[in-house]
Amino acid sequence: MTDAVLEIRNISKSFGALKASNNVSLTLRAGEIHALIGPNGAGKSTLIKQIAGNLRPDEGTVWFEGKNVTALNTVARARLGLGRTFQISSLAMDYTVLQNAVLGALGKRGKVFRFFSPVMKDKKLLAAANAALAQVGLEEFAHYRTSDLSHGQRRQLEVAVALTLAPKVFLMDEPMAGLGGEGSQRLMGFLDTLRQQAPILLVEHDMDAVFALADRISVLVYGSIIATGTADEIRNNPEVRAAYLGEEDAE
Amino acid sequence: MQREQLINATTLLALLAVPLWAWYVDEPFTITLATKVAIFALAGVGLNLALGLGGLVSFGHAAFFGIGGYAMGILASHAQTYTPLASWPFLLEGTKSMPVIWLVAMVMSGLAALAVGALSLRTTGVYFIMITLAFGQMFFYFAISWPAYGGEDGLSIYVRNGFPGLNTLDPIQFFMLCYVLLAVVLFFFARLAKSPFGMALNAARQNDERVQTVGITPYRLRLVAFVISGAVTGLAGALFADLNRFVSPTMLSWQTSGEIMVFIILGGVGRLYGPVIGAGLFIMLEHFLGGLSEFWHVYLGVLLLLVVLFARGGLIGLLAGKEVAHD
DSSP: OOEEEEEEEEEEEEEEEEEEEEEEEEEEEEHHHHHHHOOOTSHHHHHHHHHHSSSSSSSSEETTTTOOOOOOOOOHHHHHEEEOSSOOOOOOOBHHHHHHHHHHHHHHHHOOOOSSGGGGOOOOHHHHHHHHHHHHOGGGGGGGGGGGGHHHHHHHHHHHHHHHOSSSSEESSSTTOOHHHOOOOOOOOHHHHHHSSOOOOEESEEEEHHHOSSSEEEETTTTEEEEEHHHHHHHHHHIIIIIHHHHTTOO | HHHHHHHHHHHHHHHHHHHHHHHHOOOHHHHHHHHHHHHHHHHHHHHIIIIIOOOOOSSSSHHHHHHHHHHHHHHHHHHHHHHSSOOOOOOOOOOOOOOHHHHHHOOOHHHHHHHHHHHTTTHHHHHHHHHHHHHHOOOHHHHEEEEEEEEGGGGEOOSBBBBBBOOTTTTHHHHHHHHHHHHHHHHHHHHHHHHHHHHHHHHHHHOOHHHHHHTHHHHHHHHHHHHHHHHHHHHHHHHHHHTTEEEOGGGGHHHHHHHHHHHHHHHTTTTTTTHHHHHHHHHHHHHHHHHOOOTTTHHHHHHHHHHHOOOTTTHHHHHOOOOOOEE
């Protein structure tokens, strides 16, 4: 338990009669990719929101680097080092790609209440932003308007903005969605090395990616985690096969 | 971008050239009209920081305009009757000095904006519009029912306040004061829009969640923007009161809030010089159409509809084309 960077303990969250999270516990250790999978409606998004701070759990606690952050909001958690990417891209659409990355670098640096110096001429912020864009392969698109990007490119930009925050944990909600084969491969290679920088909690629908990348996988069904283990353990877990992977084997 | 800068420069020059020409041919009324444009433009530029850059549709900015006006009226009325505002705990006297009045106007309207903003900014969208309108109306009715400073009748000031080294009763000199203030504010707001603060504020308008995710609290950005916005609109209010040598609750009415908003919509929401062009157009319409019919607002309404339906970027948008993303 001591090496867990992020830990959630016995989280429960209900919406009326629906138990979206039912006594969920999960750890993310340094250097690992921990994938969270589950059928649609299993409560993955609800769980992510509770980790990021958008939702307060009814019961249970969220721990970040040994600190109880359950009562902190999204901004405070981001400042502590939680780097998040969204399932549906959440970017400043009127800004250029570079401006979005600079915004991230600005958030990391702080000192937002400066009213006179031009932010887009700040060499340090630009360097951090450009480095992040280069890491995800968006440097050629730096001066594109974000709303002109394809869905896949917006995904990449989300990851780049998270990188500018130099977070201690990445929280990625379906980063591969809409990327296409080649882009998907490229991002997989990138995430593979990124885990050294900071561990990743990965929500992903692309099973090939999950089984290739993840050190551990947790399976969420109807708000409960039914199994946690390595790719092989999950593949051979009868409960998981029945609840989730079973449909593929039925043929 | 280049084209918009050209339009901006032309606008600023035209606003200077017209009264200078009027001064040359001795047409003081035209100078007064230009002064009105400069003052309304300043009020609009103030509101546009909140509305255009911050996405905060405040329907209560007349309150700050009026507080600026009353700051001038109260200080000057005490000065002209030689009665102090307060004698305890320390002697507080009125003043006829414009720089002092401007400072007081900005501080008072800024403080009012802080109070209104701190509460209103907890809401968004249509609720924000409604709550700012409600606060605006509160200030309006307070002014009406406060007999010490004229109540419904307002306050008259017999002589325009003074500025060191200038004769402010000379229309062209008073115009130059207003014009320079407008130019200074435009300069600072141009810098502000590109500053870290401006960038984050603009980002929060586009996507609140994104700004939170990078660890910045949108509420604080908006509150500071709202205070600066209110203070600049308050400064315009003090100038407007000095132009007319008269303050009345009309300055605080919701119609005034609407008019300031109309300057922005006509000129272009979020464009720095939008309110300058908008105020110019508004005054011209009022002058020329108002001369034809007292129901000239009908034509203003039609024009507004056309702008909203076909030229969302206002007049500047129409002339300069769609705003392009640039770093």
